[in-house]
Amino acid sequence: MQHLELKTEGSLATLVIDRPEKHGALNPRLIADLHEGLDELHQEPRVRAVVLASAGPSFCSGVDLSVLQEIRSLPEQEQLQQWFEYWRRFSELCETLLRFPKPLIAAVGGPAMGAGFALSLSCDMIVASEEATFSAGAVRHGLVGGITSALLSFRAGTSLSARISLAGHAITADDANRVGLLCQPPVAPDQLDSAATYWANESSQGSPQAIQATKRLINESIGETMLTQLAAAAADSATACTTESAGEGIDAFLNKTNPTW
Template sequence: MVAQNHSVEVRVDAELGTVLLNRPERRNALSRSMIYELREALFDLHQERRVRAVILTGAGEAFCAGRDLRELATATEDPQADQARWGEEVDELRELYLEMLRFPKPLVACVNGPALASGAGLVLACDIALAVESAVVGLPEARFGLVSGLVGPLLAFRIGAGAAARLMLTGEPCPAVEAMRLGIVHEVAADGQAARERSEQIGRQCALGSPEAVSLSKRLLIETIGEPMMSQLTGGAIAAAMARTTESAQEGLDAFLAGRPPEWK
C-alpha cells in the first residue's frame, strides 16, 4: 500500500510502515502543511493494525533540514497576528513530537543525510536511529537568532545536558560517528541502501514482540524517566516562540534569505 500527500509518502509492506519525507527540492524542510501531513501519517499508521513498526526517512540527499526558513520568515503588517501565528507554528511542531513520543509502535529513524534543527528533533523523537556515514546532526538555530526550544529538551533527554549544551551553543554539525558515540543515533551504516536494510531489519525485530508489551515498554519510558522532558517541551515552545519575535531572529532570517552573514547588535 502506498499513500502520498504533497510532501509525505506512506508505504505499508507487511508489518512495516515507512514514512518518507518527500520534499527533496527543499532538503525536506518542514512546512506547516508537511507537519500536518506527518501527524496525519502517524494517525493512519496507528490505525493500521498489521503495522508493527514504522521507519522514518527522507527523499534525496537530506533527511530533514529543519523548519522551512522561507516560510518562517514570512511576516505581515500586523505584528500581533504574526506573533499569534508563530506561537501556533511552534505548538504544531510540539504536538508532532509529542505524538511521536507517545506513538504506541516503535519508530525507527533512517537518517539518510543531514538532520538539522527540527529535523534533528524528528530523529530524537524516534525510538531507534540509524545514520549513513555522511550524515550530520546539528542544532544551528542560534546562528539564525532562534532558539532550539523544542529540540533542546529532546536532546538532553537522549544524551544529557552537558553534551546537549555543546551542540546547542556552538551550532556545529555533529558527524554520524560522533552522533553514535553521544547516543543520538545507535548505528552507522556505510551507505543509504545498507541503512535502509538495517532499519527494516530492526523494525522486523521489534515486530517479533507482543504489540501490547512493546507499546507498554514505550509508555513506561516516556511516563517515567521521560516525564520531565514532556513538561519541558511546553517551556521550550514558549522560549522558541518568544525568540522568534526578537530583532535578532529577524536579522538572522533576513541574512539567510539574502545569503549573507548576520550582523548581530
C-alpha cells in the same frame, strides 16, 4: 498528503518525507501530513513498526525559514499568534512520535538539522548512513531551538546538548554513534534501508501490549519532565521569533549573508 509518502510492506510501514527541493524543511503542510500519516498508521493493526525516512539528499533541514519570514510580514498583532501556532504544532508532532504505540526508526541519510534533528530524536531508534550529520544551529539564526535541546538532553545528556546547541556545530554519524544516539555504526548509503528494516523488525518481535507499555515507561514516565519541557520550549521558540535578532538571522540566511548581532 502533499509532502509525505506512505508505503506499507507486510507489518512494516515507511513514512517518507517528500520535499527534496526544500531539503525536507518543515512547513505547516508537511507537519500536518506527518500528523495524518502517523494517525493512519496508529489505526492500522497490521503495521507493527514504522520507519521515518526522507527523499533527497537531506533527512530534514529543520524549520522552513521562508515560512517564518512570511509570518514576519503579517501585521504585528497577528505575528505572535502565528509563531505560537507553528511551534505548538511542531511540539505536538514530536509528542505524537514519542507517544506512538509502535516502534519508530528514523533512517537518516543526510543532514538532520534543528527541528529535523528533533524529529529523529523523537523516534525510538536512529540508524544513519555515513553521509548523515546532526546539528542544532538555531542560535546562529537568532532563534531558540528549545525542542531540539530538550530532546537531545533527554536522549544523551545536557553536556552534549549544550555543546551542540550553543556552538551550533554539526556532528558526524560516527560522532553520533560514539555518544550513543545511533543503534549501530553508520552504514553505506545503499545499506540504510536494510539497516532500518532490520531494527524495525527486531523491535517489533515482542507483544504489541508489552512494546506499547515499554515505550510509555521510557517516554512518558521516565521522560515526564521532558514532555513538560517540550511545551515550554515551543513557547520560548515562538517568543524568540519576535525579536530583532531573529529577523536579522532569518533575512541573513535567506539572503546568504552573515548576520550582524
